[in-house]
Amino acid sequence: MNDIKLALLGSEGAGKTALLVRFLTKRFIGEYASSANSFYNKRMSIDGRQLNLEIFDPCSQSGSSRCILEESASWADGFVLVYDISDRMSFLHAKMTVVFFLVGNKQDLCNARQVHGEEGRSLAQEHACHFQEVSAAEDYLEIYNLFTKLIRRVMENLKHRADRRRYSGSKSMAKLINNVFGKRRKSV
Numbered sequence: 001m002n003d004i005k006l007a008l009l010g011s012e013g014a015g016k017t018a019l020l021v022r023f024l025t026k027r028f029i030g031e032y033a034s035s036a037n038s039f040y041n042k043r044m045s046i047d048g049r050q051l052n053l054e055i056f057d058p059c060s061q062s063g064s065s066r067c068i069l070e071e072s073a074s075w076a077d078g079f080v081l082v083y084d085i086s087d088r089m090s091f092l093h094a095k096m097t098v099v100f101f102l103v104g105n106k107q108d109l110c111n112a113r114q115v116h117g118e119e120g121r122s123l124a125q126e127h128a129c130h131f132q133e134v135s136a137a138e139d140y141l142e143i144y145n146l147f148t149k150l151i152r153r154v155m156e157n158l159k160h161r162a163d164r165r166r167y168s169g170s171k172s173m174a175k176l177i178n179n180v181f182g183k184r185r186k187s188v
């Protein structure tokens with residue numbers, strides 16, 4: 001079983017919990033009475049592999065964003081940074097954060113749009129990360145696809161990291177063997 005840890009980041013009210021609840025339960029719940037950070041667990045299978053997903057949904061009121069970012073950075077394998085397309089401040093906040101997946105939420109509020117899709121796309125390009133606009137209020141499938149895409153990316157990353165560790169481990173073992181036996185050979 002693979003353990004995958006994801007964290008949601010973004011301004012207060014951007015819709016982080018709404019997106020996550022939509023992904024986990026297929027439902028949109030309008031209001032959440034939460035004043036604490038939450039961890040969610042989900043078991044799922046992607047590409048035939050069993051996964052144990054842990055998702056961190058920080059509560060904006062429970063600490064400074066710097067603290068949340070630091071906590072998440074040392075814990076998570078992947079990040080979703082969410083902003084609200086009808087709240088420019090949430091996008092300016094997103095601009096100051098390094099991300100993996102950038103998500104413009106509340107696409108249904110296009111009549112109150114303050115951030116153009118192009119701006120989101122170009123910010124994502126700057127950070128070389130994936131970008132998507134969604135609506136937690138209206139979509140399920142798009143949000144499901146977004147999370148599974150991120151999970152696949154994280155799995156690839158973890159595999160790549162493990163391969164590199166194995167390679168550098170075998171390289172340093174080769175160096176050690178060379179140091180011990182190579183010298184002897186020289187003196188013969």
Ligand SMILES: Nc1nc2c(ncn2[C@@H]2O[C@H](COP(=O)(O)OP(=O)(O)OP(=O)(O)O)[C@@H](O)[C@H]2O)c(=O)[nH]1
Binds near residue numbers: 019
């Ligand atoms: N119209 C619309 N409203 C949304 C959408 N997603 C979330 N909301 C609303 O936005 C408000 C904030 O949503 P939350 O999910 O609590 O936002 P959050 O980012 O988790 O907020 P904090 O926990 O305070 O950081 C709620 O009133 C939601 O109903 C969406 O896609 N469209």
